[in-house]
Amino acid sequence: MSEIEPAGRVKIHPMWVRLTHWINALAVLIMVTSGWRIYNASPLFDFRFANDITLGGWLAGAIQWHFAAMWLLAANGLLYLLLNVAGGRLWHKFLPLSPRSFYADLKAALHGRLSHADPRRYNSVQRAAYLFVMLDILLLVLSGLVLWKSVQFPLLRELLGGYEIARYLHFFAMAGLVVFVAVHLVMVALVPRTLLTMIRGR
Amino acid sequence: MPKSLPHTERDAIVKEALRSLDSPARRLFLKRSLGLGGLALLTGCDLTDSQGVESALASISRFNDRAQAWLFDPERLAPTYPESMITRPFPFNAYYSEDRVPQVDGGSFRLEVTGLVADKHAWSLAELGALPQTDQITRHICVEGWSAIGRWGGVPFSLFLRRVGADLSAKYVGFKCIDDYYTSIDMPTALHPQTLLTLTYDGKTLPPRYGFPMKLRMPTKLGYKNPKHIQAVFVTNNYPGGYWEDQGYNWFGGS
Numbered sequence: 276m277s278e279i280e281p282a283g284r285v286k287i288h289p290m291w292v293r294l295t296h297w298i299n300a301l302a303v304l305i306m307v308t309s310g311w312r313i314y315n316a317s318p319l320f321d322f323r324f325a326n327d328i329t330l331g332g333w334l335a336g337a338i339q340w341h342f343a344a345m346w347l348l349a350a351n352g353l354l355y356l357l358l359n360v361a362g363g364r365l366w367h368k369f370l371p372l373s374p375r376s377f378y379a380d381l382k383a384a385l386h387g388r389l390s391h392a393d394p395r396r397y398n399s400v401q402r403a404a405y406l407f408v409m410l411d412i413l414l415l416v417l418s419g420l421v422l423w424k425s426v427q428f429p430l431l432r433e434l435l436g437g438y439e440i441a442r443y444l445h446f447f448a449m450a451g452l453v454v455f456v457a458v459h460l461v462m463v464a465l466v467p468r469t470l471l472t473m474i475r476g477r
Numbered sequence: 478m479p480k481s482l483p484h485t486e487r488d489a490i491v492k493e494a495l496r497s498l499d500s501p502a503r504r505l506f507l508k509r510s511l512g513l514g515g516l517a518l519l520t521g522c523d524l525t526d527s528q529g530v531e532s533a534l535a536s537i538s539r540f541n542d543r544a545q546a547w548l549f550d551p552e553r554l555a556p557t558y559p560e561s562m563i564t565r566p567f568p569f570n571a572y573y574s575e576d577r578v579p580q581v582d583g584g585s586f587r588l589e590v591t592g593l594v595a596d597k598h599a600w601s602l603a604e605l606g607a608l609p610q611t612d613q614i615t616r617h618i619c620v621e622g623w624s625a626i627g628r629w630g631g632v633p634f635s636l637f638l639r640r641v642g643a644d645l646s647a648k649y650v651g652f653k654c655i656d657d658y659y660t661s662i663d664m665p666t667a668l669h670p671q672t673l674l675t676l677t678y679d680g681k682t683l684p685p686r687y688g689f690p691m692k693l694r695m696p697t698k699l700g701y702k703n704p705k706h707i708q709a710v711f712v713t714n715n716y717p718g719g720y721w722e723d724q725g726y727n728w729f730g731g732s
Contacts, residue, residue, distance in 0.1 A: 316621035334621065335725035339534040342541055342727065425618065425732050426555045426697050427548050437556075438616060438624055 287472045295355040305344035312337030369402045408455045418445040538727050545729040551665045555696035558614045564625035569686045578685045579655045586690050592711035595642025608632045615696035629694040631675035635668040643712045651717035655706040660719035671696050699730040
């Protein structure tokens with residue numbers, strides 16, 4: 276594929292961002308739906324997820340999916356962070372971010388007055404949302420490591436408050452991720468052009 | 478020909494389609510959107526049942542066995558807890574209900590020891606009770622997610638394996654149980670300092686519901702790896718599998 280930009284067309288997402296985005300979307304879909312099935316085996320709260328929207332068929336199948344897709348999520352996430360940090364994209368795309376600009380942009384967004392004139396530049400709400408989801412997935416991975424290998428990662432286990440607390444952290448971080456995805460999809464529906472840019476790059 | 482388009486119209490459509498495809502961006506877009514459809518399909522339930530996906534997941538599970546063996550530190554200890562933190566009552570858990578727990582006569586019971594061991598004599602409970610004993614309060618973690626803290630006492634399993642002259646370079650230690658349960662573990666876990674051939678629970682003789690006459694307790698493994706009502710121990714290099722493991726649960730099952 277040619278990376279040369281036709282006149283008047285601006286590249287918004289480089290190829291590596293698009294690739295890691297869609298691989299991450301697939302990994303998250305598998306992790307969340309198989310995770311719901313695992314949750315159902317021993318629910319933390321007074322509800323279960325409908326089996327129809329879970330992946331794996333039964334506990335062992337769900338665990339197989341979860342512990343297969345975890346490699347995809349972790350490897351892809353690591354690659355994304357490395358490329359983001361190495362190229363400085365993390366800083367110039369997502370920072371600076373101040374509470375004042377966040378609230379100003381949030382207010383404008385809720386009044387339908389937030390401009391999307393330049394899709395290369397994220398507004399403060401977007402910056403906060405994308406930084407949140409990066410940290411949230413990091414917390415999912417770390418709390419997941421404590422659940423999977425609580426004996427082998429003692430420092431991490433103690434930092435997260437022990438095995439049982441890590442179960443709740445893992446659950447709430449999942450809930451945060453699901454809320455992010457829901458808002459993300461609504462925003463894509465409102466500004467469909469962003470879907471094209473995440474596919475074509477322009 | 479029934480209901481076919483006139484030639485001119487058909488040619489126009491083909492030409493238009495070719496023109497669309499000519500633009501590399503559009504071609505790419507089409508290709509990618511098909512790709513996305515494929516992603517959505519991948520999570521479909523019908524695919525879960527297909528042989529290809531199942532065997533791929535099974536090989537990743539075997540890869541995860543190797544990853545866990547590599548991560549396993551034979552010196553690293555599971556956390557221990559004060560007596561006040563013991564879960565009371567400690568939950569009963571088996572692949573059958575509590576009314577089907579086997580009742581074993583301790584007097585006539587003999588533990589069989591076979592495979593790659595020098596001393597194959599069968600052990601009475603009195604003989605096992607005469608070996609050095611220790612106890613520990615550790616967290617039992619179930620594959621379902623719940624956990625409970627209990628106190629188990631018995632013979633360090635590494636001491637027992639050395640006493641029977643087991644080949645410590647063998648790959649597996651397998652267990653056959655009175656309730657037809659069976660499982661197997663890796664040798665490094667068998668030799669872990671907290672792996673106990675337990676004869677007591679909370680200071681008293683192991684009750685039937687917790688695995689009388691004996692249970693192998695490993696705080697470094699999930700619950701289903703901890704066999705109860707053990708009838709026979711064998712040391713082998715041939716993969717012995719396990720009751721749940723043969724149905725798809727991960728074999729290493731460590732924490």
